[in-house]
Amino acid sequence: MTARSLSLPAGGFGAPAIVLLLTAAAAFLAWQNAAPSLAAWGNAPAEYDPARMLLLYSTLPRMATALICGAALALSGTLFQQVLRNPLASPTTLGVSAGASLALSLGVLFAPALIGIGRDLVALAGSAAATALIFALGARRGFSPFSLVLSGLVVSLWCGAFSSILILLNDRYMVSLFIWGAGSLAQQSWDIPLGLLPRIGLLAVLAVAMARPMALLEIGENSAGALGLSVSQLRLAAVAVAVGLAGFVVSAVGVIGFIGLVAPAITRLAGARRVSSQLLWSPLIGAALLWFTDESVKAMAGVVSDFLPTGAVTAVFGSPLLLLLLPRLKAMHRSVPEARKPLPPLITPSSRNLILVFAVFAVLLAGALFFGRTPDGRWTWLGAAEWDAVLPMRAPRVFAALGAGAMLAVAGTILQRLTNNDMASPEVLGVSAGATIGVAISLFVFVSPALGVQIGFAAVGAVVIIAVIFVLGMRSGFAPERVLLAGIALGAMLDAFIGVLAASGDPRALTLIRWMGGSTYSVDAESATTVCVLAVVFILLALATRRWLDLLPLGAVAARELGIPVSSARGLLFLLAAVLSAGATLVVGPLSFVGLMAPHLSREAGLTRALPQLLGAALAGGGLMVLADWGGRMMAFPYQMPAGLVSALVGAPFLIFLLLRRRA
Structure with missing residues (x-):
């Protein structure tokens, strides 16, 4: 079953205008948020100037992290949506981020040595496992957009249930990890942004290299296959890159919700139709959008901003936006056929099965x-004498x-x-x-x-x-x-x-x-x-x-x-x-x-x-x-x-x- 290409009507602003608008708004908020630190600059000895240290080792690294993570998540969402022909695919809706977060939680509790060896590897393993399971379910339904999203929901719910049990059993150890997992961009050094930049950059180069093959998918999978394109190999490669992008972000800062879904949608609304244009402008819009969101969080929360995860706030903003976008999505093929096989008659074996x-x-x-x-732990069948008490x-x-x-x-x-x-x-x-x-x-x-x-x-x-x-x-x-x-x-x-x-x-x-x-x-x-x-x-x-x-x-x-x-x-x-x-x-x-x-x-x-x-x-x-x-x-x-x-x-x-x- 082949999905038809989905598109959204072009908006009144072009993608460059949206990037400039978001960047200008984020820069203005950043200037306002950093004003106290700038005003206090130089009021202490240079070797121990709190304002200088706050700006250089917290504020600026946080900005860089927001830009890198926003671009990575937007690029991940664009790849998912292009190769799956699904405008609702993203690291969040496909359960990729939830898999990475659960893997990190399990690693912290049961295999801390793995976290010490490589936190990124643990997160990528969790993302890959969740993606493999979702695609196994989706393959049974021809990678239907609706079924893939619902499969991602099932996996996300299971990961959430497992995480909740871990929190209840280990609340002293897990509450801080739960807060981090909600997507905190707070930084204390340049280690995270400098570590993320080469990884994300390499995957971005691989994504750009797949732009021309992905463009052939616009004419349909059958036609693209007739021109010599291996659709299955392209899908596997693109999904691997998308999972890597999301996994690295979750490993570094936790789950940042909805940027991977909203940024590609805004890019299409802005009029970007070609794959190359979307791969260019979607990361830029994602970076500017997450930077603007993070600065808004700091402006609203004030002193408490370091403890308010930006990832949770992006989901609060992104969910209403998804509701607004749903009516504008053009019709897609149904997740299952309109008609099922004729229903069998209500026969005696069914009655026996019901019994x-x-x-x-x-x-x-x-x-x-x-x-x-019993209270002492013994297994027993409740006797009649104990009915009134138990x-x-x-x-x-x-x-x-x-x-x-x-x-x-x-x-x-x-x-x-x-x-x-x-x-x-x-x-x-x-x-x-x-x-x-x-x-x-x-x-x-x-x-x-x-x-x-x-x-x-x-x-x-x-x-x-x-x-x-x-x-x-x-x-x-x-x-x-x-x-x-x-x-x-x-x-x-x-x-x-x-x-x-x-x-x-x-x-x-x-x-x-x-x-x-x-x-x-x-x-x-x-x-x-x-x-x-x-x-x-x-x-x-x-x-x-x-x-x-x-x-x-x-x-x-x-x-x-x-x-x-x-x-x-x-x-x-x-x-x-x-x-x-x-x-x-x-x-x-x-x-x-x-x-x-x-x-x-x-x-x-x-x-x-x-x-x-x-x-x-x-x-x-x-x-x-x-x-x-x-x-x-x-x-x-x-x-x-x-x-x-x-x-x-x-x-x-x-x-x-x-x-x-x-x-x-």
Whole structure:
């Protein structure tokens, strides 16, 4: 399947004008920020002049680092977008930066000698591993732009879950690394910029050498191949250079979000159409944009600027820009065909499989309630004499996890059938991001907010995100690609928001990270009852939409001819998936792969029609989350791990295994 070239309408300013404008604005802010140091210049002995040392060994190296990193990330994004024919490809959206950051975290904890030998090598290894996995998933779908972005999201979520577990287990050692990983440009010498310059320069030369071959891709891969171009070799070489550029930057300064996505987009908006022009102007725009952002951060933050990571701020600015750019992207080929094969009839074997799924679910539920460890660590089956003492503490957690897992599973099934994409899930929708931001606000409004207050704020945040997604969806007729990509942007904004909080040094940031992990530790009987009631009500509503879910995967035209109001049905189904996601997020947090895994498990069991798949997914999702909650209680006994993080950490590799077996 070959993607058509994507282009954006030219803007009113040319690329040179944008570079000059950004550079002038950054230079003005830099002059203002450096004014106190310049004013104090010479007021102390030359051998120990604080103002002189601050300017020469902190301010100027930071400027140079911003320029080099901005250019490198923009060039990396341009290479990704050119060879993948994907205007949304970047080191951030493809999970390359997340892989490098996780590799560095693992190296610091478990192999510090490797960090001492070569931090760049560790970062490049992490980037290469993440890229290889994403491309293995993308190759199954013809390197579809939409599928590649969603594959990158899966890898990024898994890396984020793993990093969160490392932080919770090693908070004394990892908090500072977490702050650095958010993308701090603060410098104390010229070591980093001087070390980066030759590496980035060499890769830039290699990128320029590939300009002419990449230009042939404009006529299509088949035509380029007919002219003697090896598209696969070109793609491999360009991706290797792009990964190297991003890996070196992450190794040096942490994750700088969205520069690799926004700078190439601005370059195209400015009218640069030829590959050579984009390779020239995109790095210049990226360098000026990151320099301007960094100087803005210093101007806004003042004295605290050294502790506020610029990388997190670029994501805060870049996410709204991505939302603004989405409606201007011209149509691309769909990530999967418009129509699937005819659905098989609802036959007896499917019913038997559904009974088998229910049996497995019942065993998991009974095991979570009655099997575990005693206070002295012994494994035992809970006796009848101990029910009154233990079950009131254990049962609310188990049933809350059950209801939340079932809601996530049904929401994931709706999204996957609605979008014809195996990678769609509640995590992509962005609703969990809104709930998390709501909880963060409650932590800063109240000194010690009760669980009910946190749930209320989380619900308000989720509803706001639902409203934003609904408004954005109406503009595109609830086109699945636009709605889910809007969710990706909102999720990235959440990551940036958490990064800023952590960088502030506020202890409430660690509380928020724990909540994001999805711990059921504080769930009581009332909360569990509420979650289960919500699950029953909204899952019954989902079952009532089974005809829509059976017919919409056939394509908009076919569904409309069969009497389905396509736009209204899509809108209501997206709204239902959002409400299900919000209700589950209040219990298990935003990091959970149950919404991705359960629909696949149901489909693997032979439940392909909407009704049996929804029921099977609800049972599978509830069972998986119950199992994750049990594992979180037992795996590090007597300490506890959040159920959401456990499900994400264990579930993602299993999901990736399933996806590698499938072709579009």
